Amino acid sequence: MPPFAESQGENILNGVNYASGAAGIRDETGKHQGDRISLDRQILNHKIIILRLLRLMRNNTETNLLLNRCIYSIQIGSNDYINNYFKPEFYNTSRLFTPLQYATLLVQQLSNQL
Helix, strand or coil: CCEHHHCCHHHHHHCCECCCCCCCCCCCCCHHHCCCCCHHHHHHHHHHHHHHHHHHHCCHHHHHHHHHCCCCCCCCCHHHHHHHHCCCCCCCHHHHCCHHHHHHHHHHHHHHHC
16 A cells, blocks of 8 residues: 555555654654644544545545545554653653553543544
């Protein structure tokens, strides 16, 4: 499946990969590792693909039928611990939240994003 950056024309009809290494639920997660595409940005990229599909297919009903057949797989959250909470030299997250508070925060944010 082609990554979002290379997705264009009819190749988007077969799927798009929005994944980014070091990304997390929280926007700041992984920033110490360089460029990454946060979940918020990945969601925005998906909205861009939907607009491209609408233009390409020129039919809202057909576009909706295609989107209803899509399978979405999301694996996210471990970096919010590995590359954020457990990195106090880069982030103050572990000083602001207990483990339970942080887990609750992540679940709430992910629920809003989805």
